[in-house]
Amino acid sequence: MLALAAGALGGAEPRPAPGMIRVPAGVHRPLVRSITDAAEVPVAAFDLDVLPVTNARFLEFVLANPRWARSRVKRLFADGAYLARWAGDHELGSNAPPDAPVTDVSWFAAKAYAQWRGARLPTLAEWEYAALASPTGPNGAQDPEFRARLLRWYSTPDDAPGRVGQGTPNYWGVHDLHGLIWEWVSDFNNSLVTGDARGDGGLERDLFCGAGAAGARDPSDFPAFMRYGFRSSLKASYTVHNLGFRCARDPAPTPR
């Protein structure tokens, strides 16, 4: 404890764990917000997985935690399509290559995995801030070529996701934040929609029918709209065939 505190005071923070990269402090500007929300959310420096969690790594987790096996998981924590691509409880099979990102995992499962690894899920602000970076700079928002490339993913038929880490990393050195899968964030459900409070009234309607666009930071940031839209369609037990995750950690490692 003492050593850590001294390290932090001296500014010499421990290096990120293997497979992670340090994203320096910055700010996240939410796409849509109500008048009471801040326009800028400060993001402290954090460590982020360079790659999304793969099938192979998730299998290690399932082997170590049998209650997360496909046939044993509680419906409350993962819906009926949990790990649907896998061949069996402990078998990946040809539809789930070991180096492809794990998908069909619920938020509960992703969170449990992260905890098991001594990490956590990134927050929405952290994820969006990291994903704002293009390959050449920390802010790709004004780069039409970068944005067009992100849009292309939505115009391509959705085949099974390919292997992780194939493209160019972004400015921070992180791979696959775009163009491979959707990713869970820890607070996916308080971007606009609050869990079970989904009804015909309330905040989430702001996302529909253009009302949301009126208060949006940048109504032409289509990829961001898609991510916000996608996240608000989720429940924590949902699994989706193209939704995976990666882990984050505070720079001073949280004790196991």
Add this chain to the structure above:
Amino acid sequence: MKTHRNTPPAIAAGVLLASLLLSTPTRAADPAPGGAKAKPTDPEVRTEERAVLTQAPLVPPPITRKHPAKVTVEIEVREVTKRLADGVEYLFWTFGGDVPGSFIRIREGDQVEFHLNNHQGNKMPHNIDLHAVTGPGGGAASSFTAPGHSSQFSFKALNPGLYVYHCATAPVGMHVANGMYGLILVEPKEGLPRVDREYYIMQGDFYTTGRYGEEGLQGFDMNKAIDEKPTYVVFNGSVGALVGDRALTAKVGEKLRFYIGNGGPNLVSSFHVIGEIFDNVYQEGGVVATQHQVQTTLVPAGGSAMVEFTVDVPGTYILVDHSIFRTFNKGALGMLKVEGPPNLIVYSGKEVDATYIGRAAEAGSDAEKRMASLKAQVAQEIKSNPKIAGLNKEIEIEKGKAIYMQTCFVCHMAGGEGIAGQIPPLAKSDFLASLTKEDYIRGVLLGRQGQIVVNGKTYNGIMTPLNYLTDEQIANVLTYVRNSFGNSGEPVTVQEVTRIRAEVPAPPANKFE
């Protein structure tokens, strides 16, 4: 109201198919989010049924029951790659697998239980906003559904009329631009006047990364969409969805009703049928025939109209968006083929009928199949024999035919016969025979105007420059023209077009796109 005397076989088949699809549940229902709320039962409702859904241009049969029912509607959202034009593919987001989405027909007072299933292979969440629903968001929030999940909500159809439904997931414009719209008809209690045939036509504008006709899988172009500059404007989801084999049909003397929708996302349609006058127009999809003797009716984006007319003369009638460049250059063209005893007044469109139907009909599918088989032959040939020029020409002709059917036939007609007094024929044209390859190429790149004499008849029209076609497309279409309609000539090569394009003064970019 009475049922149709003769249900056309196509409609019957469509209905059968729809009910077959409906009777097969595709996924186990997840429990309703937050637990289903106890719903008060509707005292008016006496019977239950499943809605019959049809794909355009078919319309479900009129409703004959005289009381409200509980009607279950089940629609599956699918993201599918389909043909947008010959050789052009697009990833459409659809209600029911097609653009426009399935036609829903219910009766005023019906209690509708709506199931929206988002196919597990989809990338995006989707929902549905039915303009027929009174309630916040038209069902949008209650139907918001992640891929591989389904939602259910109920509403009572209080207002009769023809309504648009669409996806309202952010970014709404993109979901609509990708094809997420359709029509729902709430029949008034007393029914609609009896007609002999009904059809479902819906216009939409599309924004592709490539220009008009550029082959291959096209992405969505956000900038064009924001600037409201569509690459395609089409009826029923693709260029040629209502021509040839797929043309609408009718018999002389029949009374027709079109349910016309406009999905947009941007353009307002000036809907017109060349050679017809609408007897009744139910403006903006209301249930009262508000206008009679109408030539062109405006259909707003996110709106609809019903038109009725009786067809008196046999022939082929052309459906257009009379904002006419959309028809000639972007694909907004359909056909209504009317058969029956000839009338003294013969309309020149009839020749289109005689030559286009049957041959052009299969232009899309058959030409594609033939091209594929020819390509396979070429691959084979290359292996064993380097002399492949002959086959290449055949492929060029097939490709050229596709371009011709997309670009030239609206003026020169499918058989190259032209239009008497206005458009010169390309078939057995002595003028054409006197042209050099270079003249041909220049004519397409720069357009043509001024007096010419073709087969003894004088023409003095204007052919707009078609320079938006690529060099390859121009080469292929000219090779096709030079080897069709009784003409014969050497193929035009891409190199020749490239060379002449470099020589001629460049007309303003994209002027005709």
